[in-house]
Amino acid sequence: MSENIRKNSNLIGLCFKSYITPIETIEGFAIGKKCLCEVAVNTTLGIFILKLFNQNMESIGLIAVNGQIASEDRILLEGDQVDIYGFMIGG
Amino acid sequence: MLKFLRVKTDIKSIIDEKVEEKYSLLGGRGLIASILNDEIDPTCHALGPGNKLIICGGLLNGTPAPASGRLSVGGKSPLTGTIKEANAGGIAAKMLAKLGIKAIIVENQPADKTWFILRVCKNKAELLPADKYLGLNNYALTKQLREDFGEKTGIISIGRAGEYGYRNSSVQVTDMDGYPTRAAGRGGLGAVMGSKGLKAIVLDPAGNVEAEYADKENFMAANKNFIKAVLENPTTGKVMPALGTASLVNICNVMGWLPTHNYSDGRWDKAENISAERMVEIQSTRGGSQGHACHPGCVIRCSNIYNDETGEHLTSALEYETISLNGSNCGIASLDTIARIDRMCDDFGLDTMETGCTIAVCMEAGKIPFGDEAGAISLIQEMIDGTEFGKLLGQGTEVTGKKLGVKRIPTVKGQSMAGYDPRALKGTGVTYATSPMGADHTAGNAPTRNMSKESYDKEGKVELSTKMQVLFALFDCLGLCIFAAACTADPKNLAFLCEMMAAKFGGEWDANRIMGLGQQTVALEKKFNQAAGFTDKDDKLPDFMYTETLPSTGTVFDIADEELRKAIPFGALNQ
Numbered sequence: 001m002s003e004n005i006r007k008n009s010n011l012i013g014l015c016f017k018s019y020i021t022p023i024e025t026i027e028g029f030a031i032g033k034k035c036l037c038e039v040a041v042n043t044t045l046g047i048f049i050l051k052l053f054n055q056n057m058e059s060i061g062l063i064a065v066n067g068q069i070a071s072e073d074r075i076l077l078e079g080d081q082v083d084i085y086g087f088m089i090g091g
Numbered sequence: 092m093l094k095f096l097r098v099k100t101d102i103k104s105i106i107d108e109k110v111e112e113k114y115s116l117l118g119g120r121g122l123i124a125s126i127l128n129d130e131i132d133p134t135c136h137a138l139g140p141g142n143k144l145i146i147c148g149g150l151l152n153g154t155p156a157p158a159s160g161r162l163s164v165g166g167k168s169p170l171t172g173t174i175k176e177a178n179a180g181g182i183a184a185k186m187l188a189k190l191g192i193k194a195i196i197v198e199n200q201p202a203d204k205t206w207f208i209l210r211v212c213k214n215k216a217e218l219l220p221a222d223k224y225l226g227l228n229n230y231a232l233t234k235q236l237r238e239d240f241g242e243k244t245g246i247i248s249i250g251r252a253g254e255y256g257y258r259n260s261s262v263q264v265t266d267m268d269g270y271p272t273r274a275a276g277r278g279g280l281g282a283v284m285g286s287k288g289l290k291a292i293v294l295d296p297a298g299n300v301e302a303e304y305a306d307k308e309n310f311m312a313a314n315k316n317f318i319k320a321v322l323e324n325p326t327t328g329k330v331m332p333a334l335g336t337a338s339l340v341n342i343c344n345v346m347g348w349l350p351t352h353n354y355s356d357g358r359w360d361k362a363e364n365i366s367a368e369r370m371v372e373i374q375s376t377r378g379g380s381q382g383h384a385c386h387p388g389c390v391i392r393c394s395n396i397y398n399d400e401t402g403e404h405l406t407s408a409l410e411y412e413t414i415s416l417n418g419s420n421c422g423i424a425s426l427d428t429i430a431r432i433d434r435m436c437d438d439f440g441l442d443t444m445e446t447g448c449t450i451a452v453c454m455e456a457g458k459i460p461f462g463d464e465a466g467a468i469s470l471i472q473e474m475i476d477g478t479e480f481g482k483l484l485g486q487g488t489e490v491t492g493k494k495l496g497v498k499r500i501p502t503v504k505g506q507s508m509a510g511y512d513p514r515a516l517k518g519t520g521v522t523y524a525t526s527p528m529g530a531d532h533t534a535g536n537a538p539t540r541n542m543s544k545e546s547y548d549k550e551g552k553v554e555l556s557t558k559m560q561v562l563f564a565l566f567d568c569l570g571l572c573i574f575a576a577a578c579t580a581d582p583k584n585l586a587f588l589c590e591m592m593a594a595k596f597g598g599e600w601d602a603n604r605i606m607g608l609g610q611q612t613v614a615l616e617k618k619f620n621q622a623a624g625f626t627d628k629d630d631k632l633p634d635f636m637y638t639e640t641l642p643s644t645g646t647v648f649d650i651a652d653e654e655l656r657k658a659i660p661f662g663a664l665n666q
């Protein structure tokens with residue numbers, strides 16, 4: 001998804017994968033499967049996550065952007081890979 | 092009323108034994124710790140006649156509690172010299188309950204070095220000559236045994252690694268498809284079984300003993316609530332059935348504790364190739380599946396079936412530990428190769444974790460380069476062929492590493508670490524150092540609830556590890572899979588388990604009483620180790636973990652020995 005074909009230039013495209021089911025419907029979502037979604041320019045990771053998980057935030061164990069632990073004030077950028085994981089048990 | 096089946100291999104006798112009152116509220120790992128303390132000299136040779144092999148289910152075996160068909164296998168470990176309980180899925184535990192057996196205790200050694208099969212039926216147990224089966228590895232062995240004794244028999248067996256006395260050998264258990272894929276892998280208990288001349292235990296499926304309850308109705312009601320809690324937990328209810336334990340590959344990589352190139356790093360740029368997500372892609376093209384249960388009654392179903400390129404079954408339960416230790420830790424980025432290694436290990440009867448770490452120290456020593464897939468397979472083949480070098484590898488990571496002059500050997504008390512670098516996941520590092528089992532994540536894996544960079548700090552990790560060691564010991568006593576413990580972070584769900592115990596055994600059960608089972612177990616294990624000659628000084632990680640910075644997180648293991656001693660100290664039983 002590149003900016004020059006995006007209809008709304010105030011949106012950016014992200015690649016999203018989650019082990020927790022979001023409360024908001026995302027087309028093509030399945031546990032652990034990458035899918036594409038769009039968010040407004042200058043959206044922080046915290047706002048994005050809150051919108052998707054809302055009351056389910058407690059289930060989240062780890063949030064990564066581009067394979068690195070990320071903080072909630074991180075501004076999301078075009079093409080970012082956002083991964084949401086639950087709690088780790090086991091092995 | 093359940094009984095003990097005591098097998099005296101020196102005189103080839105089997106005794107049905109009434110269970111003494113003191114063992115009635117013990118099961119699984121706790122029962123093993125108690126019997127070993129009562130009946131064996133902790134200084135005995137692990138492969139000599141003085142050791143005993145104990146095989147049993149947990150306190151809730153035979154009930155419909157979720158994931159309650161775990162099998163505990165125990166004895167003194169020839170790998171670590173400590174007490175050992177290794178835990179497996181498969182169909183055997185539930186069959187033992189149906190046959191009315193609380194534990195099988197195998198003792199002594201046949202003086203004439205003969206080998207036998209123990210066959211257990213509804214009203215009879217017998218020792219049969221094993222000549223026909225000797226030398227067979229687990230896949231051929233279990234196929235033959237099922238042909239001879241019936242397709243639905245449950246089998247507990249050793250491959251040739253156990254016959255050879257390899258200290259990294261496993262005890263394998265057949266799964267619901269009849270494959271010998273479930274392993275009590277850790278600590279070389281396959282060699283203990285082999286030292287008794289016992290090639291396999293064949294369990295008849297016609298047992299009809301029903302579990303007894305103080306109040307069956309209450310048990311079923313509490314059990315229903317507990318199952319609901321397990322299924323509502325996002326990890327055990329959704330992630331595990333969809334992606335299995337391999338889902339940890341990407342998590343551990345992000346957190347920087349994925350063992351890479353013999354614990355030289357904690358993050359690997361090829362991790363995606365060995366991830367659960369990649370496994371699912373592969374399964375979509377050639378069959379195989381996720382969401383498989385390793386034994387009847389598991390509602391979590393974290394297991395999987397992995398097929399080869401032609402669509403034929405290659406292995407079942409390609410799990411995170413096997414993937415990380417034979418994958419990133421050896422620089423091997425192919426799930427097909429790791430699955431082949433898993434198959435070879437299950438077949439020959441090797442602990443996949445010890446094997447992965449042993450291959451990695453060989454790579455560090457320059458025997459073969461990191462990432463050499465064919466070389467890794469050829470090292471396992473050397474163990475199978477019993478070459479001189481193969482016999483060395485069969486003694487495990489520590490012995491091999493020392494012989495090859497490797498300085499960075501990732502072991503504690505002679506047992507290799509699991510798939511979490513303790514410099515980053517420090518709570519698990521405390522468990523590796525202080526667990527009575529040697530480096531063992533199933534004795535108390537301890538990530539913080541919120542997996543932030545706080546995980547890398549030492550604060551609170553001794554307490555966290557202690558809590559997890561007790562909790563996991565409790566689940567091993569109940570015979571429940573440790574994954575079902577995830578929901579008990581909420582005390583309301585632990586209360587359901589207490590209600591189940593009260594309804595099964597009578598009396599009052601609260602959090603203190605139930606956790607006491609776990610505490611008592613670890614304390615008994617420490618008591619055994621102390622009598623075997625272990626001290627506080629043995630409770631530490633290898634030197635390089637304290638001195639070499641883990642590049643992915645910039646951390647070392649910095650928890651002082653005095654702090655480590657606070658995690659379940661020796662003598663805790665008397666306090």
Ligand code: SF4
Nearest residue numbers: 180385389391393572
């Ligand atoms: S959760 Fe997985 S390992 Fe545990 S009992 Fe179920 S299938 Fe077996």
